[in-house]
């Protein structure tokens with residue numbers, strides 16, 4: 001009765017679904033907001049999902 005808990009194939013393997021992150025630049029602007037830049041995962045381009053279906057990856061296409 002082993003349970004197989006696989007990661008869903010649609011989640012990007014590079015970022016594990018966390019496709020966009022905000023990186024602080026340090027300090028705050030004149031309105032008091034934290035200065036940040038947004039970085040997207042280079043593999044899925046910020047979507048968090050795999051762009052190539054797993055079937056095609058296994059087949060080498």
Ligand SMILES: [Zn+2]
Nearest residue numbers: 012015041044
């Ligand atoms: Zn990704």
